[in-house]
Amino acid sequence: MDGTSIPVLIVVAHLINLFCLIILIRSGIQILYDHPKLYWTDDTADDNHWLRFGKKIMPKDRLWTSLDEAEDAGPLSLPGGTHNLGSGRHWHFTAAIAWLTTGMIYLGYLFSSGQWQRLIPTDWGIFSRAIDVFVGYLTLNLPADTLSNPHNALQQLTYAFVVFVLAPSMVITGLAMSPALVARFPGFLKLFGNKRQVARSLHFIGMVVFSLFILVHVTMAMLVHFYDSVKKFTVGSTDVNFGLALTMFLAIIVLIAAFNVWITFFTLGDQVRLRKLLTKFYAPIVRFFFGWMNSRQRYAKEDISPFFRANGYPPKTEEYERLQAGGYKDWTLKIHGMVENPVELTLEDLHNMPKQEQITKHNCIQGWTAVAEWGGVKMTDIIELCKPKEGAKYVLFHCHDVDPQGAYYYSGLRLSDMFDDQTILAYEMNGKKLPTQYGAPLRLRCEKKYGYKMAKYLKSIEFVDRFDNVGQGRGGYREDTVFFDWEASI
Secondary structure (H helix, E strand, O other), X not given: OOOOEOOHHHHHHHHHHHHXXXXXXXHHHHHHOOOOEEOOOOOOOOOOOOEEOOOOOOOOOOOOOHHHHOOOOOOOOOOOOOOOHHHHHHHHHHHHHHHHHHHHXXXXXXXXXXXXXXXXXXOOOHHHHHHHHHHHHHHOOOOHHHHOOXXXXXXXXXXXXXXXXXXXXXXXXXXXXXXXXXXXXXXXXXXXXXXXXXXXXXXXXXHHHHXXXXXXXXXXXXXXXXXXXXXXXXXXXXXXXXXXXXXXXXXXXXXXXXXHHHHHHHHHHOHHHXXXXXXXXXXXXXXXXXXXXXXXXXXXXXXXXXXXXXXXXXXXXXXXXXXXXXXXXXXXXXXXXXXXXXXXXXXXXXXXXXXXXXEEEEEOOOOOEXXXXXXXXXXXXXXXXXOEOOOOOEEEEXXXXXXXXXXXXXXXXXXXXXXXXOEEXXXXXXXXXXXXXXXXXXXXXXXXXXXXXOOOOEEEEEEEOOOOOOOOOOOEHHHHXXXXXXXXXX
């Protein structure tokens, strides 16, 4: 293969990567602005960040939540123009899977066809040649190596770094933010000093580097090798009419722009349809790779975070305030639905059941983390007590929370998730009675999920075979209102 042509598969992969990276960057900005601060520690107290975005200054004299902290990421984000973490995540994971799949096919082709020689340096002299090329670019006095076959030394080093270092690091740091993965394999976080926030910060830095690479790569290609770049970008060969290649090039640019405008308006206009469409693509993949994982976290008391965000306001209903005022003595947990033995349990009943204590890391979908000790009753003991009927597939956790529009908070999970050893109903936090702001008198802990799935202020637990007839039918309050992921494992 000479330097005048590029295999068609590489050309196609190049185009798909460009589409995917634009979506990944735009949706990544949306995700970032839901918690616009970056840390080098998992203690995400308000003043511990090393970098912050946005303009909001959070109050210190009252309770506030991460939702209050979220900001509009601007029109360049996806969906753009309005803040929506749920839709941003749907686009991010869809694009990530497409990008990763394309990358695996690309790498397989590189090594099976011998095209790897285009990217991987084979001698140490490439570094000195790369410096010569770089100086040539700066002085506009390009050395002969800029016309080498098929990439000059600087290009080869840069592309090798992007393909074999930067891209894998984005995958690894992205996986390190998966609650299911790090719950099942806590040792994975040792790559980042056992700190999820380090992975999050590095993921952001990687996004910046990718963005700069795309900008510089396109700019240099247009300025230095415009005619050849246009031909190779569109058809993979310099042996083609430039007018035809330019027409195709402009058509691709228009297509990219039009697609991004379309997905922005489509997302903002019909988020329900968007969620259904995208989840049909990525949800089965996520379930296959992450659904089987159970939590095996084992943190020590010295790992407990001195600061743990109270992400939510206590219920303002007359019923809850009455129960709270009475120290929850009259509170009961109703267990019903598709069970052979419906029961109502008091706090005393729960305290009389076997107690499990665990120190685990809480991962909020908005980005912050914290470690705490939880004490309570295993869901497997609840299941043994109530005996779910054949056909029960899901468990709905109903809460005392009611929003201003009258919708109540609930969270749905698969029945299979209840058999995780670290899925418990917690009535203690850090060795003390569960505080009101963290879900008193009882809350769910399912440690392989994001925090919004761990319902607080529990009122009842219902075993069902479907949930499309509950709320808006999407499996939880956050799924109904802000289109979060139902599985919430990644």
